[in-house]
Amino acid sequence: MRFINHDEKQGPTSLHIEECEVPSYNPEVERLIRVEATAVNRADLLQSMGKYPPPQGVTNIIGLECSGYLVDPQTNQVTGEKVMALVSGGAYAQYVKVHKDHLMQLPKNMDFATSAAIPEAWITAYQLLHKIAKIKEGETALILAAASGVGTCLIQLCKYAGASSIAVSSSYDKLQRCKELGSFDGINYKQFPVFSERVKLITDGEGADVILDPVMGTFFNCNLECLAMDSRWVIYGFMGGIKIREANMMKLMNQ
Incomplete structure (x- = not known):
């Protein structure tokens, strides 16, 4: 099969097509997808620069999400069943293996290119907003890096949940896009x-x-x-670094 390889010394500009074997998989717990579309995530860019190594035992081929046709585990023939999936790696290829519990049916009337961008960003955003932050109707959410993939998903999910969102980003062009997606205000x-x-x-x-x-x-x-009384602060990345200078932790306790 063909896949997209990279040179960690050159990063995203080094992406090129090579050939390799179709991945083997355990049909008891895994499935094989013939990939029709994948998506670009920050982790993919970092991995192409050698800054985001895949988990142990996972392929070095980049790509965390995809859509395509399911392969029948009994016959190894491509079926007509359309799926999308969240994978640990390997989506930048013609075929990728995935845990069967991470497979999702393609929504009706949604094409492969659109659905390939759902698993990583949208599931992350849904989990952050509803499973962890437990957003409620009428509340206000402050969304940092609001124009990012996860950020734009969070804006739309807030609107759908009846909550207001304040977008924080680095340019007015980005904030305008956030407003179009449903943010209440922007900074x-x-x-x-x-x-x-x-x-x-x-x-x-x-x-x-x-x-x-x-x-x-x-x-x-x-x-x-920025915290209101009895608020929730969900940290899901460290783009600004992992070290904090002169933090007033008493302020955090009081909130």
Whole structure:
């Protein structure tokens, strides 16, 4: 089969097509998909630069999600069953193996290209918002990196849940896109680096009920000032670093 390989010294610009064997799989717990479409995630870009190694025992082929046709485990023939899946790696290839519990039927009237972008970002966003933050109707969520894949999903899920979202991003073009997707308001952190003041202004001094944060380090103290009483702060990334300087943890306890 063909797959997309990379050179870790050159990163995303080194992507090229090579040939390899179709992956073997355990039909008791795994399935094989003939890939029709995949999607680009931040993890893919980092892995292509050698900064995001795959889990032990997982293929070095990049790609975390895909859509395509299911292969019959009994006959090894491609079926007409359309599926999408979240995988540990290997989606940048003609065939990829996946745990059978990570398979999902393609929604009706949705094409392969659209559905391939659902498993990683949308499932992550749903889990963050509903399973962890437990957002409620009428609440306000502060979404950092709001124009990212997960961020744009969070905006739409907030709107669907009857919650308001405040988007934080680095440009007004990105914030305009966030507004089109349903954000209540937006903050350009390059213009307002202490964006907590804007959050308090937007929320009439109350702060955010939920913060969805893939940045952490550089925004930690600012986020601390954005918290409403009895709020939830969900950290799911460290784009701003893992170290915090002079954090007032008493402030966190008081919230």
